[in-house]
Amino acid sequence: MPRKSQTESLADENAAPGGVAAVDRALSLLAAFGDGDDGLSLAQLAERTRLYKSTVLRLLASLEHGGWITRLDDGRYAVGPAVARLHRVYAQNFSLDSVVMPVLKALVQATGESAAYHVRQGRERLCLYRVDSPHPVRDHARAGDLLPLDKGAGGRVLVAFDPELGDWQKKNRNHYARVRADGYEALVGDRHSEIAGISAPVFRQSGELAAALTLTMPAHRYDEHYVKNVLQAARELGAQLD
Numbered sequence: 001m002p003r004k005s006q007t008e009s010l011a012d013e014n015a016a017p018g019g020v021a022a023v024d025r026a027l028s029l030l031a032a033f034g035d036g037d038d039g040l041s042l043a044q045l046a047e048r049t050r051l052y053k054s055t056v057l058r059l060l061a062s063l064e065h066g067g068w069i070t071r072l073d074d075g076r077y078a079v080g081p082a083v084a085r086l087h088r089v090y091a092q093n094f095s096l097d098s099v100v101m102p103v104l105k106a107l108v109q110a111t112g113e114s115a116a117y118h119v120r121q122g123r124e125r126l127c128l129y130r131v132d133s134p135h136p137v138r139d140h141a142r143a144g145d146l147l148p149l150d151k152g153a154g155g156r157v158l159v160a161f162d163p164e165l166g167d168w169q170k171k172n173r174n175h176y177a178r179v180r181a182d183g184y185e186a187l188v189g190d191r192h193s194e195i196a197g198i199s200a201p202v203f204r205q206s207g208e209l210a211a212a213l214t215l216t217m218p219a220h221r222y223d224e225h226y227v228k229n230v231l232q233a234a235r236e237l238g239a240q241l242d
Helices: 021-031 042-049 053-065 081-093 097-111 153-161 163-171 173-182 224-238
Strands: 069-071 077-079 114-121 124-131 146-148 185-188 195-203 209-218
Touching: 021 042, 021 053, 042 053, 053 069, 097 114, 097 124, 097 209, 097 224, 114 153, 124 153, 146 153, 153 163, 153 173, 153 185, 153 195, 153 209, 163 173, 195 224, 209 224
Parallel strands: none
Antiparallel strands: 069 077, 114 124, 114 209, 124 146, 185 195, 195 209
8 A cells, every 4th residue: 555644745735626646646746946046956846745756757757748748867857948938938928027117117216115016816826927126125035926815915905806716705804995095005013023014906897807006015114194195106007908
């Protein structure tokens, strides 16, 4: 009989309801790669995913065959060219650079703080674009980061205005009702005790929620006067989105 691990793998912990276990495990291998990882050994992949090495090897064989993983000369494994191709497709679907980045840069220039464009990705939010504050002291986040939906001004705006997240809104009905009434969220110390944020929804011309436009800063530099800048920037962006 196959061995049963005493510790559940990450894929099994976060298995997709009604999904395929082997696919969940293969995806957990891809997710094991992080910033700065130019290659991971078999032992590192097994440790990060909590899968048996024998299982990792079988999954790697399939991923390598499809180009999702490549094996380096030193025996380690790296993300393969298929990931880069998929990233290009993804970026084309979100070809907003020419629209979003100028607005973010203008917002940073006007306030001196960091600006970001967040979209919902499942039960999290993805920082799709970001422009850092010129100040040496600032919050540290990057485009591509996944952040919680239930923490931070940007996450709470996405929850408040997304009709698909009614179950989340019920958890704090009065709070999200206020956010919708105000048209923005401003919080100090919600996601992190030393970070403040102001966020407003970005609506497409059709009225559909597209994203949350968020200005973040150290808590000691929070200025409520920036609300008008964020609201103006969100309206400007929405007017350009079909």
